[in-house]
Every structure is written in structure tokens, then in C-alpha cells.
Amino acid sequence: MALADSWYLVGPLIAFAVVGTMAAVLRRALGRDQVRAARPLAEDFGLLRVAALVDRLEVAQAVRSTLRRAGIRSTLSTGLDGLIKILVFPDDAGRARRVLERDSSTGT
Numbered sequence: 742m743a744l745a746d747s748w749y750l751v752g753p754l755i756a757f758a759v760v761g762t763m764a765a766v767l768r769r770a771l772g773r774d775q776v777r778a779a780r781p782l783a784e785d786f787g788l789l790r791v792a793a794l795v796d797r798l799e800v801a802q803a804v805r806s807t808l809r810r811a812g813i814r815s816t817l818s819t820g821l822d823g824l825i826k827i828l829v830f831p832d833d834a835g836r837a838r839r840v841l842e843r844d845s846s847t848g849t
Contacts, residue, residue, distance in 0.1 A: 786818065789828035792837040801825040804841065811840045 792808070792815065795801045801817050804827050808815045813833045818826045829837045 786828055788830060790831050790834040791826045792829045792834055793827040793841055795825050801827055807844050808837055813837050
């Protein structure tokens with residue numbers, strides 16, 4: 742009779758041990774990916790490409806204005822080094838550089 746009564750205690754202990762082991766394994770497996778995702782890459786701009794790099798906001802706004810007049814969409818990003826990057830889509834990157842080179846050579 743004592744043996745039959747002990748199974749009532751062993752069954753739940755085995756279940757708790759299995760659930761605890763599964764929780765520990767999943768936490769270890771999934772926790773690693775969350776740490777990687779939490780650290781953004783400093784120079785990762787997704788689809789955007791750097792068209793120009795400047796050190797003052799006034800210059801960056803003038804560059805954006807030049808690109809806007811040429812029909813090129815752009816945005817700004819400040820890097821860890823303090824420099825301002827003017828970002829454009831990959832399809833516009835080459836044209837943006839040509840527009841900016843032409844604009845700098847004319848002096849406007």
C-alpha cells in the first residue's frame with residue numbers, strides 16, 4: 742500500500758522536472774537570439790546608401806535640398822563619429838552622387 746501511495750508524489754515531481762528542463766533549454770536557446778537582436782549595427786541603414794558625408798547640419802540640409810530639386814528622396818543620419826550621412830535609396834545612389842558632384846563643381 743505504501744508503494745501505491747508514493748506514485749501520487751512521484752508523478753507530479755517528474756512533470757515539474759520535465760517542464761523545468763524544457764523552460765531552461767528554451768530560455769537558453771531563445772535568450773541568445775534576443776541579445777544579438779538588441780545590439781544594432783552602427784552602419785546598417787537597411788536599404789539606404791550613403792550619398793554624402795558632411796560635418797554640419799546646415800550643409801546636410803543644403804545637400805538634401807539639392808537632391809530634392811533633382812527629384813531624389815533622401816534622409817539624414819548622424820553616426821557614432823558625429824558625421825552626418827545623407828542617405829538615399831540604392832536606385833538613386835549613383836544619380837545622387839552625380840548631382841552632388843555637378844553641384845559642387847559649379848559652386849552653388
